[in-house]
Amino acid sequence: MLREAYFNDFEATTGVKIVDSSPADFGRLRAMVESGNVEYTVTEVESEDAWRAIEMNLLEPIDDKIVDRSKFPPQTLNPYLYPISTYSTVIGYSTEAFPEGGPTNWQEFWDVKAFPGPRSMRNHPIDNLEAALLADGVAPEELYPLDLDRAFAKLDEIYPHVTVWWTTGAQQAQQLIDGEAVMTTGWNSRLYAAIRKGAPIKMEFGGGVMKAAAYAIPRGAPHAEWGQKFFATMAKPENQGKYALAFGLSGPDPDHVNFVPEDVRLLLPLHPDNLKKQIWMDQEWWLKNGQSVTERWTEWMLSHN
Template sequence: MSYTRYTIAALAILAGGSAPALAQDTPDSIIVNTSGGENGPMLREAYFNDFEAVTGVRILDSSPADLGRLRVMVESGNVEYTVTEVESEDAGRAIELGLLEPIDDTIVDRSKFPPETINPYLYPISSYSTIIGYSTEAFPEGGPTNWAEFWDVEAFPGLRAMRNHPIDNLEAALLADGVEPADLYPLDLDRAFAKLDEIYPHVATWWTTGAQQAQLLIDGEVVATTGWNSRFYAAVRNGAPIKMEYGGGVLKAAAYAIPKGAPNAELGQQLFAIMAKPENQAKYALAFGLSGPDLDHVNYVPDEVREMLPLHPKNAARQVWMDEAWWLENGEALNERWTAWMLSHN
């Protein structure tokens, strides 16, 4: 199915921007590359169906997101994707390597997005946070609500779980040690690892997958754990005895981008314009507990869900945004130091 310049112009007006110039021969379909899994059907419900209805262009989805494959495509001049997901830990590298096209803000309305999510090359499809989850069976009167309390095993006794990775753990350790959020970066590494030394004996599991997070609480293996808010959200919505706490949560934005030299890149900009609509973001938020970047999206979800989202104003005010530039510069060395630190406790 083809579409006309008139249709694209109408779409641009709806998105609050102006229409881009399109080639005469427009495609029947474009490829959007994602991480796959259960994410795929909800991307279609929240965004892809709307895009197809307005443009008449079908979206074919592929997976997974892979920086190495993206680099090969761009450097060979044989780019298959019009849009691709970029893993948050790869986003800075993709920009450094010149693999991405800039976002066109005359088409994509990002005026209400948090400033921390604005990047010339990345569309922040959603925000997620590493937070505290605890068992309400272990703490029926209330468990740890911030990192200092997570570290306090006398006031909140029981085994913990944490991710086997330096990201988020170093921030949590410093916040637990009394560092003010505004003073968090650059991270004081010696201080962070010293604070992690304190909690290490109380960590029963160093998790490596998202599936472990809520399950460790459900199975009673630990009473509190770090984890991604979306994993706790899904468990709570299914009736699990888990409470989510956003105090000191470390926020990040999941990114999509248009590869350098992508076919029909103008259609990628139009997809982002569809994604920027808060009512569409609300569908995605309801499914996964991930906040959309337009803060108005919280007004389109049910009351019982609204306050569970990471960018609900009450939650956002209690969290910090990860400094991705700092981690890009220091991440490789810190992965090595983390491995050495873990080995030193074995």
């Protein structure tokens, strides 16, 4: 789908062919840059690796004279990273279990009296801690730094009602279809795919936790200018619309929602009606605190077994 959304346009416009392969992991990226033997013009970088790569000066800066990022949300802007897509952890629920409508925010997800039935959540602290604090009444603008004691106390309340702690994206929609749970936390792209296939599921963006996936140009890449022009191609909202339609992932230009069918628009994280309901994950906070918080999460899970 990357080819249909972006590669074909770039090749037709520039006459330059794109050869795609699996992305470089952090160790390989660092080795390429430090040896001066950079094989990639553009590579995907995981969020945690991206911050390390920036700190170690492994990436070329984005040239805003070539790449128009003027409409991108400020939370996605970084001098060295191009935000290929925005995705969100949201609430999914079974419309068979709640034909009149299910939970629309995390406070309602926690409300087992108004919305009874088994829940499902990811077996990982990321997103769950934010959801717990929002459920406990913390204002979005006051979310970070995360109050861990308060978050885990709120998670203690929901734990008895969580029957599945999912670990893979494939589980999210399937457990709703199979009736293992009546609601779940889930990645919007996974729920989107099921909804588009007709599954009896609805997705709610209230309190959704958004984050951006990133591409970058390794420092010293021999064809870095073509990388900048590739990002310029990706920055076109009409191309982002093709990508969004295929995967349910929002491109960074909000105008991309105008290039998908009307019935798809409200399923995308950056649709204006959804954007205003959500929060952006503080990826820098998680980079600094992720390891210790994950250790605490493991201990918390063990304490309930």
